[in-house]
Structures are given as structure tokens and as C-alpha cells.
Amino acid sequence: MDHPxxxxxDFAVLAAYLLGMLAIGYAIxxxxxxxxxxxxxGRSMTTPILVCxxxxxxxxxxxxxxxxxxxxxxxxxxxFGYSQLSLGVYxxxxxxxxxxxxxxxxxxxPEILERSYGRTAGLLGGLASLFYSxxxxxxxxxxxxxxxxxxxxxxxxxxLLGGVTLLYTLWGGLWxxxxxxxxxxxxxxxxLAFAIPLLMGEMGGFDAVEAALPASHFAFFGEMPLxxxxxxxxxxxxILIDPGFYQRVFAAKSSRQARNAMLLSMIIWISYDWLVxxxxxxxxxxxxxxxxxxALHSNDAxxxxxxxxxxxxxAGLFLAGVLATAxxxxxxxxxxxGANLSYDLYRPLxxxxxxxxxxxxxxxLGIVLTWTLGYVLAYVFDKLLALWVFQATAxxxxxxxxxxxxxxxxGRKTPAACITSYxxxxxxxxxxxxGIAYLxxxxxxxxxxxxxxxxxxxxxxxxxxxSLYFTLPISVLGFLVGNCFGKNYVPPAPAAAVR
Amino acid sequence: MNGWxxxxxxxxxxxxxxxxxxxxFFLRDVGGILAGQRRxxxxxxxxxxxxxxxxxxxxxxxxxxxxxxxxAR
Numbered sequence: 229m230d231h232p233x234x235x236x237x238d239f240a241v242l243a244a245y246l247l248g249m250l251a252i253g254y255a256i257x258x259x260x261x262x263x264x265x266x267x268x269x270g271r272s273m274t275t276p277i278l279v280c281x282x283x284x285x286x287x288x289x290x291x292x293x294x295x296x297x298x299x300x301x302x303x304x305x306x307x308f309g310y311s312q313l314s315l316g317v318y319x320x321x322x323x324x325x326x327x328x329x330x331x332x333x334x335x336x337x338p339e340i341l342e343r344s345y346g347r348t349a350g351l352l353g354g355l356a357s358l359f360y361s362x363x364x365x366x367x368x369x370x371x372x373x374x375x376x377x378x379x380x381x382x383x384x385x386x387x388l389l390g391g392v393t394l395l396y397t398l399w400g401g402l403w404x405x406x407x408x409x410x411x412x413x414x415x416x417x418x419x420l421a422f423a424i425p426l427l428m429g430e431m432g433g434f435d436a437v438e439a440a441l442p443a444s445h446f447a448f449f450g451e452m453p454l455x456x457x458x459x460x461x462x463x464x465x466x467i468l469i470d471p472g473f474y475q476r477v478f479a480a481k482s483s484r485q486a487r488n489a490m491l492l493s494m495i496i497w498i499s500y501d502w503l504v505x506x507x508x509x510x511x512x513x514x515x516x517x518x519x520x521x522x523a524l525h526s527n528d529a530x531x532x533x534x535x536x537x538x539x540x541x542x543a544g545l546f547l548a549g550v551l552a553t554a555x556x557x558x559x560x561x562x563x564x565x566g567a568n569l570s571y572d573l574y575r576p577l578x579x580x581x582x583x584x585x586x587x588x589x590x591x592x593l594g595i596v597l598t599w600t601l602g603y604v605l606a607y608v609f610d611k612l613l614a615l616w617v618f619q620a621t622a623x624x625x626x627x628x629x630x631x632x633x634x635x636x637x638x639g640r641k642t643p644a645a646c647i648t649s650y651x652x653x654x655x656x657x658x659x660x661x662x663g664i665a666y667l668x669x670x671x672x673x674x675x676x677x678x679x680x681x682x683x684x685x686x687x688x689x690x691x692x693x694x695s696l697y698f699t700l701p702i703s704v705l706g707f708l709v710g711n712c713f714g715k716n717y718v719p720p721a722p723a724a725a726v727r
Numbered sequence: 728m729n730g731w732x733x734x735x736x737x738x739x740x741x742x743x744x745x746x747x748x749x750x751x752f753f754l755r756d757v758g759g760i761l762a763g764q765r766r767x768x769x770x771x772x773x774x775x776x777x778x779x780x781x782x783x784x785x786x787x788x789x790x791x792x793x794x795x796x797x798x799a800r
Contacts (some may be wrong), residue, residue: 237752276752403760410753417746421739492749499742506735564772 234377234471234535237419245548246392248452249555252406252411253396264585266401267567268479270639273406278480278489280410283496284556285472287416289369290616292504293552296530301507303445304684307505313453314464315494321467322490330483336564337471338572341627343719344634345646348423348574352570352650352715360623361565362598363390364605366558367520370608373554376528377547383607388548389551390558394599397559402724412552417500419542419549422562424503424510427537430508430521440516441509465696469628471564518631522693535630562602566595593710614675617693619660625653625699629707648710653703660695 264270273281298306334340337357342350367386374385398405431437437445444450467473479488495657511533514520524532531550535543570590582590609615630646668679668690679690 274752274756276749276756277760279749280753390748390785405759411752414750423748424735425739428732428735434729434735437731438729492745496742496745499738501734501746502738503742506731506738620763 229471234543234547236541237541238547241540241541241544242551245551246365246389249392249396249408252372252408253399254280254292254493256400256404256407261401261588262584263591264335264570264584265403266591267571268587269402269406271333271479271509272481273460273479273485274481275485275488277406277410278476278485279492279496280413281406281556281560282476282489283475283500284409284413284552285464285476285560286417286467286501286557287491287497287553288366288371288395288557289550290365291430291501292530292550293387293499294525295504296508297526298504299308300512300526300529302450303441303509304448304505304541305450306508308448312498312501314467316422317464317467318490318494318497318625322487324408324470326477327479327483328351329503329554330480330486334478336478336567336572337474337627337631338467338568340634341646342576343612344641345630345717347413349630349646349650350572350576351645352647353631354568354576356623356626357567358565360619361471361561361568362605363565363602364609366554366561368601370551370558373550376531377524384539386603388597388605389555390603392594393555393558394562397562398595401588401591402563402706404688405556405563408480408559412549412556415549415552416556417496417546417549419546420500420503420507422542423534427507427510430537431513431533431725434509436517437509440513445512445554445579455689465628466624469579469631471568471706472560474654475564485673504530505508511566518574525667526626532586557681562595562599564589565602566591566593569594592675603722608714614692617676618657621695622654622701625657625694625703626650627656628700629653633707640711642711642714643717645707645711646716649697649703649707652706653699656699656702657695658700660694664690664692664695682704692698 243713259558295306295310298310298341304470329340332340332343334343336354338350338353341353345379367390370384370389371386372386374380378385396408400407428434476485476489476547477486480489506529511520511529513522514533514536515522515524515529520529520533520536534546538546570587570593573589574594575587605615627650629649633641664679665677667681670676671678671691678694680693681688681690
């Protein structure tokens, strides 16, 4: 037992939570589910389930620990600058995308490319989505949590807790993921909403925060340069091509239910973000006043402060909520990556009609394979956060333009347009990353590279995180050039294209 | 009370309240979901049943088909 503030009752609560997740997965398991039910829950999800699964999937450990860390070191900018700017993109997604996606009855994100530009485009989309959905970061986060809280080896912890997640995902597909997400969502939200007032009581509320921390901690945009503010805002763009978001819209009973779920999720996200930020600020006061250890790592600040403030048993419940945050992200992306292997890569290459049973079997095999690959990556690759940023940037740079053109552009669209857009975006992102790493200097605080140079007497900085400013226009240009070649793609009859 | 305290309390109420209300609606829906799943199971069973019977008793199946043809005439 590594943590001084945990009691046996807390561990009992955690064990009950893990057994509960397995029990839900087992109860939902069906002997012979068809593929549509396994992957998109029979397209029958209602608003409450969609809210729970959307909110819990998007909020992983990086929000809980990353945002609270930023609040601990820099203040309320973590809320006003980092978290809230991207909500505009979510708002756009709720209104512009839900109708179009739900009406076309797609099954996966790469299928949009397949139906708009043909088989090769679908295969390329499948590869990009698979690369993005590999659950390396989520497994690494679970392992790190085990190490910090329970004092067990991170690799073993990820294997055990990730194994529980793998089992229930295999058993029940999206229904198991969504129903466990629902329980996890309630745990995440209620335990945080319960813990923060107790922490406020322990630390003396925001009067103590204002007295202990510098005034710059209360500047809405802190000392962030405008470019960085825009770069953070641009992180929200990733939802526009996130396979997890698309899968949930495909699984909705109707587009109205999907739109309502997104709007309600935004309210949940705003409140959740603020409480995480408040937790980071209160933890900083705890360190200043000597209640918490002076050597407390900023990344562990929220967790340590909350466990300190909570009574026995409820700390276990909060930790179950933290585990839930990680597991709800892991299960969703494992399922998506498995389906990318079976539905988006194996099915088109097999060149024959696969039965539902075969597709479900291949998806389960895909889940196990991609989970294993994610696990290996998590413990072989040492710059995991940088890898995750690269995964998201690569997917956005390659498929965002062809997907939006496929969904909204009514004019001529050729397969060559999609392929040149995809390839130019990919070459652009790899070139940019290597270029900045070659020309710039490593920044250990953010785990990235920054190239500082002088142009017309002004000193400028280029971060690896700015790559979308360059790669998205390159991808648009690639699309326009490629669209001049080849014939307009006419999709085959719906029966052949849609399962 | 400090304005930040008030904002924090407001968000606690919104987050916990919204989570619990949504969970209640989920409980309302989950009955229908599980019932739908049971119905699907039963439908699968029913779909599989005639095949099994036919395999067991082809004569009875032929008689039934002859009866249907007679009724249709």
C-alpha cells in the first residue's frame, strides 16, 4: 500500500467497482450478436446513454491530471484558455454533423471515405483511424495510476486493470462499453462534485487561494501568447474526425438524440473542467500552507489533495471514479481499433461478403491485437504524450479534408483528390515534425520541440504543436490538385455499400 | 462568500445533479434496452426453430406444406 491516506475500506470499494464492471460486461454478453449490434449498439442509443458515453470517453486521465497540473502551476488559465475555447468546435459538431452522419447510416469513420471515394480511400482511412485509436496512452495512464496509488509495478497494473477493460469490451461490444461508461460517468462526476467542497473546507476556500497564490493565477488567459491560445483552441478540431465521436453518432437512435446528447455533454464538461481546475488551485494552497508535501509533483497534486480531504471509504470511491475516467477511454478506443482492423481493413481486402458472425469474430480478434500493440507501445515508447499529439495531428491532417468534402461538397470528387489530400497531409505532418525536431531545441516541460528564429527583426517560435496551421492548408491544396485528375466517383448501389 | 467559491459550488451542484438526473433517465431506458435485447434473442430462437424441426421431421414439414397449398386452393 503506497498511499498514506488510504484505508482497507477504500481498497474494498475499488475491488467492488472492478468486479461490478466485469459483472455488467458478462450480463450484457449475448451468444450471437450481429455486427451492427456489437459495433453500433443496433443504432438504438438514447440521449441519456449517449451523454454518459460521450462525456466519459472524452474525459480521460489527461484532463483530470493534465488540466489540474496546469491549474496548479499557472492558475485559472487552465479553464478559460485551455479547456473552454475548444467548446465552439463541439457546438459546430452538434449542429452540422449529427444530422448528416446519422441519416447516411455509416458504420465507421473510414466508411465515409469508402463511400465517397472508393475502396483505396477507405483502406487509407482505416489505417489512419487505427493508428489514432491504439490505446497506448490510456494503458500507460492506468499503469501510472497503479504505481502512484497502490505502489505496484506500472506494467503489471496496466495489465491487470487493462485486462478487466479488455474482457468486458470483448464480451459485450458497444453495449457493454456504453453501460459501463454510464456507471463510470456517474462515479466520475459525483465523486468529484463531492470531493471538491470537502477540499475547499480543508484548505480554507478561495479566500485562502487568493491569499496564497500570485495574482497571475487569476488572469483569465494568464501569460499565454495569442498563438498558443489559438493552438489550444485548435485542439478541439480533433473531435471533427474523432472515431469515438462518430461511432456514438452512428449508434444514436436519431440525429436529434445525438445533438441533444452533445449539447448536454458540453454542460457536463464545463462543470467538470472547472472542478478539476479548482482542485489544482486548492492543492497548490495545500502545498503553500504545508498541509501537503512540499515536493508534491504537480501531476499528482489533485489526486493527493482529494484523497487527503476525503473520509475513509469515499477516497476509494473517488479512486474508482479516477479508474473509471481511464477505463471509459480505453474500452471505447479498443473497440474502435478492433473494428478498424476487421470492418475497415479486412472486409474490403477479403473481397467477399462476410457474415455477421465472421465480422464479430474478426472484431474481437482485432480488439485483442490492438490492445496488445497499445500495451507494447505504452512501455517501449518513452515520449508517449508526444506520440499521442502526433497521432491526433496525423489523423486530422490526413482525413479531415476528404471527409468534410465527402459529407458537404456536392460537386465533383475523384478518388485521386482523396489520395493526394491524404498523402500530402501525411508527408506534411511528418516533414514538419522532423523539421522542427532537427532545427529546434527540446522543451522538457512540455515534452516537445521548439524552433526559435528571427524574421524581419522579430523573434518567432514554432512549436511542433502548430503543425495543423501548415498541414491542413497543404491537405486542402492536395485535394484541389488531385481533384483535377481522374473521374468523378460514383458509389455503387446502396445494398453493396451499406451493410 | 467569495465569488470563486460560489462558482465552484454552482458547478458542484450542476455536475452532481446532472449526473444523477441523467442516470435516472438511463435507468428508465435500460429496461427497454434489455427487453429489446431479450426480444431479439427470442426472435433469433424462433428463426432457428423451424430449420431444426425441418431437419428432424421432413415428413411433417411436407404434410404442413401440402395443407397450406390445399387451404390456398
